[in-house]
Amino acid sequence: MVLSANNPKYRQCAFTVMDNIADPDISFDSNGVCNYYHEYKKAEESLPHGRAAEEQLAQLVQKIKTSGKDKRYDCLIGLSGGVDSTYVAYLVKQLGLRPLAVHLDNGWDSELAVKNVENIITKLGFDLYTLVVNWEEFKDIQLAYLRASVVDIEVVSDHAIFATMYKLAKQHKTGFIISGTNVVTEYIMPPGWLYQKMDFANLKDIHTQFGKLKLKTYPSFDFKKHVYYSAVLKLSPISILNYVPYNKKEVKEIIAKELGWRDYGGKHYESVFTKFYQAYILPEKFKIDKRKAHLSTLICSGQMTKEEALQELEKPLYNSHELKADKEYVLKKFGLSEKAFDDIMKLPIRKHSDFKTDARLKEGYMNFLKKTEPLRKAVKNKLLR
DSSP states (O other): OOOOTTSTTOOBOSSSSOBSTTOTTOOBOTTSOBHHHHHHHHHHHTSOOHHHHHHHHHHHHHHHHHHTTTSSOSEEEEOOSSHHHHHHHHHHHHTTOOEEEEEEEOSOBOHHHHHHHHHHHHHHTOEEEEEEOOHHHHHHHHHHHHHHTOSOTTHHHHHHHHHHHHHHHHHTTOOEEEEOOOHHHHOOOOGGGOOOTTOHHHHHHHHHHHOOSOOSSSOOOOHHHHHIIIIISOOEEEEGGGGSOOOHHHHHHHHHHHHOOOOOSSTTTTBHHHHHIIIIIIIIIIOOOTHHHHHHHHHHTTSSOHHHHHHHHHSOSSOHHHHHHHHHHHHHHHTOOHHHHHHHHTSOOOOGGGSOOSHHHHHHHHHHHHHHHHHHHHHHHHHHO
């Protein structure tokens, strides 16, 4: 039985708008406040604030500049044209960094997204590397995920862009990849609503079982590459937005004024497929409304009240005209009839864990690093004497 707001077992957090619809991992304390609120507060407390944040950011920027001396670029940034990545681009320019901007063209960019990216690059004077994927391969993987009936279809895009970022970091000899991930606007997300983006074993098994084409050009990041890039090249993303005050509303006004940025109307709606996935596939098939998580994070960070969030949730995810147009576009691009798509939507939901994974390998590797850390430090100190 699918739980709904009218069900007597329905519960909503007393502070946020998170609830127990399609979320078996939610729990509530004696005051009716959910676990996500408490987890957010711990994450927020761990962030640097005020003068400490300014000093740490200054040290980080100096480290990036020093490491990038005499190199064409001192860091990499991902650029989707969304709020977070656009503000990262604006911020690194203000900080005097010299990034290579990386954009994924997976065939789903909206016209507005293309225009936003063009404006950002032109106004900031950055070089842009655009990964144009092989559409037939990419489509085949996305269709495989749809047929596999797993929740996180966005793994297909995210894996490709992350793999490409690491490859370019090696090529340009920079250890700094600056991302737009941050605590105050996007921390909350139930674990059952997404999956590990870098688990290539999972992606490969899903595609092997449900795909039709051989993958020849799709960017991959398997366990061996994970070890090489993390241990040998020591590459890791930097969440630079966690070092600065980050108010979503104010940031939108800044990038609109300074970069000519235009709003898409939803988080990650710069992609036609992502919009269709989040506003139709997730709520229809999985009963998931990601707005609850996004709005709840803004409530926790004081950027929105619960009443305002509830008003937002009252609004339809799609208006009827946009839904009809987007659905026709997506199905045509996939080469699916409406019946074939409806049959896919009716398939029983499966977990990503039903397929192969490299999670145990990575867990074993991390445990090995923890156990050998004292020895490696001792050897390093001895060599430095």
